[in-house]
Amino acid sequence: MSAASNAHFFESSDGLQLYYRDFGRDNGGTPIICLPGLTRNSRDFEDLAKYLSKDAGAGRRVITPDLRGRGFSDHDPEWRNYHPGTYVQDSWALLDTLGIEQVIVIGTSLGGLCAMAMSAQHPDRIAGVIMNDIGPEIDPAGLARVQDYTGRVPPVANWDEAAEQARTIYGEWLPGLSSDDWQKMAWRAYRENEDGIPKLDIDSNIGEAVRKLGPQKGDPWSLFDTLKDTPVLLLRGVMSDILSEDIVDKMIGRKPDLQVVRVADRGHVPLLDEPECLAAIDAFLRKVP
Secondary structure, three states, rough: OOOOOEEEEOOOOOOOOOEEEOOOOOOOOEEEEEEEOOOOOHHHHHHHHHHHHHOOOOOOOOOEOOOEEEEEOOOOOOOOOOOOHHHHHHHHHHHHOOOOOOOOEEEEOHHHHHHHHHHOOHHHHHEEEEEEOOOOOHHHHHHHHHHHOOOOOOOOHHHHHHHHHHOOOOOOOOOOOOOHHHHHHHHHEEEEEOOEEEEEOOOOOOHHHHHHOOOOOHHHHHHHHHOOOOOOOEEEOOOOOOOOOOHHHHHHHHHOOOOOEOOOOOOOOOOOOOOOHHHHHHHHHHHOO
């Protein structure tokens, strides 16, 4: 697997080469940046980015970065840099490199936490946020599950084993996927090494950071409150062990105009190709110029 034709790199403030893809053209609509989950990368957004840049949202420009330590981006030699504050700094650096002043953020899990932090820093630059199965609080059961497996996944020998491993990790939360779907999930999360063997496309030190750095610093609810005047769509997998209904209720209490769509037969996280997700994203983008 090689970098795509619309792939580019930019340099972070501390000298890492970070990868992103640039879909569509600037047609006057607010561009979109898609930020992935903790162990994921920009390939999770490839289908959505193609759809949004051509068919929906009047053909938006869509930017999909690999966060440091994932995908084609450099790994960080200092594992303590693997935290949301750094990812937010990198996201601003990318947007500034591209000359993008205002964006809509689609954030899956960790990416949604980054979206809230970006709003806290520069609310005038955030035109809207789509949060995929994440809120200011994380259900302790789901947090423990993620902390347990991140960076500890055993090696596989071939793509069939990679697909089966993906099914083992995510199968409970993504019922009904076909064998081809699981192969696609594997392609998104693994990349062949020089010997042609798929390896999980993430720095294993990210797991160490998750376990050793402890909970997020500061009050995440205060970050969420900075979105009070910003259009926000919340997608929740109805089986999620990360975003509970109690947390959703608290979010609505803080932001009564929060748009919530519950995605059937999905846990953490919806894949964003579900019909209800696409319909909700389409409707949201029609309201955000």
